[in-house]
Amino acid sequence: MPGGRPVTGVYLMLNYSLQQRQTIKTAYLFLFPTILVMLGVILYPFLTAVWMSFTSQNLGSRQAAFVGFANYKTLIASGEFRRAFGNSFSYTVISVLIKFIAGIVTALVLNAEFRFKGTVRVLVILPWAVSPYIAALTWRWVFSDYNGFANILLMKMKLIQDPVSWLSDPALAMFCIIVATVWQGYPFYTLMLLAGLMTIPQELYEAVDVDGGNAVQKFLYITLPSLYNVIVTTTLLSFIWTFNQFQYVYTMTGGGPGSLTHIISTLTFKYGIEMRNISLASAVSMTALPVFIVLSIYLTGSMLGKKAGSK
Amino acid sequence: MILKRPLKKILFVLLTLLCVIGAVFPILWIFFTALRPGSEFYAGNVSVLPRHWSLVNFADVLHGNFLLNIGNSFIVGTVVTLLSVICSILAAYAISRLEFPCRRFIARSIIASYLIPASLLFIPLFFLITKINLQNTLSSLIISYLSSSIPFSTWMLYGYFASIPVSLDEAAVLDGCTRIQILSKIFIPLSLPGIAVVALYTFTLCWNEFLYALVFVSTPGKMTIPAGIVQWIVEDDFAWGRIMAAAAISIIPTCILYLVGQRAFKNGLVAGAVKQ
Numbered sequence: 359m360p361g362g363r364p365v366t367g368v369y370l371m372l373n374y375s376l377q378q379r380q381t382i383k384t385a386y387l388f389l390f391p392t393i394l395v396m397l398g399v400i401l402y403p404f405l406t407a408v409w410m411s412f413t414s415q416n417l418g419s420r421q422a423a424f425v426g427f428a429n430y431k432t433l434i435a436s437g438e439f440r441r442a443f444g445n446s447f448s449y450t451v452i453s454v455l456i457k458f459i460a461g462i463v464t465a466l467v468l469n470a471e472f473r474f475k476g477t478v479r480v481l482v483i484l485p486w487a488v489s490p491y492i493a494a495l496t497w498r499w500v501f502s503d504y505n506g507f508a509n510i511l512l513m514k515m516k517l518i519q520d521p522v523s524w525l526s527d528p529a530l531a532m533f534c535i536i537v538a539t540v541w542q543g544y545p546f547y548t549l550m551l552l553a554g555l556m557t558i559p560q561e562l563y564e565a566v567d568v569d570g571g572n573a574v575q576k577f578l579y580i581t582l583p584s585l586y587n588v589i590v591t592t593t594l595l596s597f598i599w600t601f602n603q604f605q606y607v608y609t610m611t612g613g614g615p616g617s618l619t620h621i622i623s624t625l626t627f628k629y630g631i632e633m634r635n636i637s638l639a640s641a642v643s644m645t646a647l648p649v650f651i652v653l654s655i656y657l658t659g660s661m662l663g664k665k666a667g668s669k
Numbered sequence: 670m671i672l673k674r675p676l677k678k679i680l681f682v683l684l685t686l687l688c689v690i691g692a693v694f695p696i697l698w699i700f701f702t703a704l705r706p707g708s709e710f711y712a713g714n715v716s717v718l719p720r721h722w723s724l725v726n727f728a729d730v731l732h733g734n735f736l737l738n739i740g741n742s743f744i745v746g747t748v749v750t751l752l753s754v755i756c757s758i759l760a761a762y763a764i765s766r767l768e769f770p771c772r773r774f775i776a777r778s779i780i781a782s783y784l785i786p787a788s789l790l791f792i793p794l795f796f797l798i799t800k801i802n803l804q805n806t807l808s809s810l811i812i813s814y815l816s817s818s819i820p821f822s823t824w825m826l827y828g829y830f831a832s833i834p835v836s837l838d839e840a841a842v843l844d845g846c847t848r849i850q851i852l853s854k855i856f857i858p859l860s861l862p863g864i865a866v867v868a869l870y871t872f873t874l875c876w877n878e879f880l881y882a883l884v885f886v887s888t889p890g891k892m893t894i895p896a897g898i899v900q901w902i903v904e905d906d907f908a909w910g911r912i913m914a915a916a917a918i919s920i921i922p923t924c925i926l927y928l929v930g931q932r933a934f935k936n937g938l939v940a941g942a943v944k945q
Contacts, residue, residue, distance in 0.1 A: 378768070381769065382769040382770065384767060385767035388759035388760060388762060388763040389775065392757070392779070392820075392823060393775070395756070395812075395815050395819055396820070398812075399813060399816035400782045400785060400790065400816050403790050403796075403797055404789065404790060404793070407790070407792060417799070463684070464688050467681075472685070481692055481693050482689060482692045484693060485695070485696070487873075487920070487924045487926075488695075488696060488924075489876070489895070489919070489920070490877070491877070491898075492699075492919060492920055495898070495912060496696075496916065499698075499702065499913065505710055505715045541691070598784055604787070605879045623788035626788060626791075627880075630795075636792050639792045644789075646786070646789065650789070653784075654785075657780070657784060658777045658780040658784070659777075661780050662780055
């Protein structure tokens, strides 16, 4: 019996009829490969990482000694880690904010009626088709000291006399990393917000016209509230992804100059792969866990809930 | 919104132009860099457009390991896409149509595992892959990519399957169809656009993935494109012509897929994500 009532609890197999038992068997047979992958490539490694963060272990060594919270204590005492932890948040918050602004501006532009709209839409969303590591490489080249496009442009405009060393100054380097992140990431907001904009009934705006409201009021009182759900889902998804981005920092500065632009994910790589201290690396990656748990509890509910409601 | 006043119209056109240039220029810059001969970099003071157009960078790049890297990326992308589409069709059907214990829990776990970031998993995965001697193989990448592509694909297809009327499969059951027949005769044909989106997405995901590609494979000949290209940035300031040529080669397939599939992609994502 396909469809039918939703399962509300777990019963003993005995409580099911023969036909129901057949359905359950089929269901788990169909889900078997998916569950196998989830257990083997997600759950098991994840639990391994939790365990490793409480041990002292190097890559390739057989011994793993339990050391309790020693790795975490080392991290809290480490200036390098505290800096990376802070960087992760400032990098993510600023990137997400600018992506959102760029996304809403482009979505509003694309929601208007004008000639060549189709072409403009394809072009504005194009950075989405470029993979993040290529975006990072490209912007590293744009911000290169020698022959970089940023320097060429600013010198031609007479805004600077000598080339700027964009990626050797920690503050400027972080700025460049954010530029690259935003450039590749805003089209996702554009797509989601544009889809949201198209669902707002035109009558709502006409009602404001009747009351003599202006464009700003329309945006604040109709557009933003109508987009609330889309904005929350998009922003949270983007927050998780941006928080765990690895390629921009790794490719553009490698965490430098002097470890000042590391974020949690690149520091994990440095400790685990370059220094082969997988225990300390696991501890570093675990510090991102609270952010992930809080956001994903909300997101799993909203991503599934909406789907179930749309049946 | 029809713009009548000229000032407003000019501002709007300027804003639109700004958006387009901001979006497109970096991509053009990849090609402008790739298409100029190396001598232009040594001279300093590089012009915006190449003074001489040349394919020499592409010729320099397209041999040896990089050709292998391209081949590896195609193999990994194709295998993962095939496996992932099959697994997610089965899983999405079970979740949207079959009644079984823990259904809601499994659905939630699938979404949670889509959200779990690679940066949390790559250290233990590398450790495990080394343990079972899979390091430096394409299999290690294929297995790891399945862990992010199956959950996403299942979630997307679940949305498509949920929109297929239950009366259709009830009729099929009355006609004596098996589950597999219901899938192959009703669900797969009716959700072909969704399956296309999922396949495109999965292939792109594999093609673009960076972290696992960098960590799990260290032999140049076994690498996929991302790890292959990044090996070159350590070289020197003058390698940019070649690096950008390689970058251009790697974005051409995804840009074509995007242009071909952009309608389906957009509609698909919308159906999957924003439906209220």
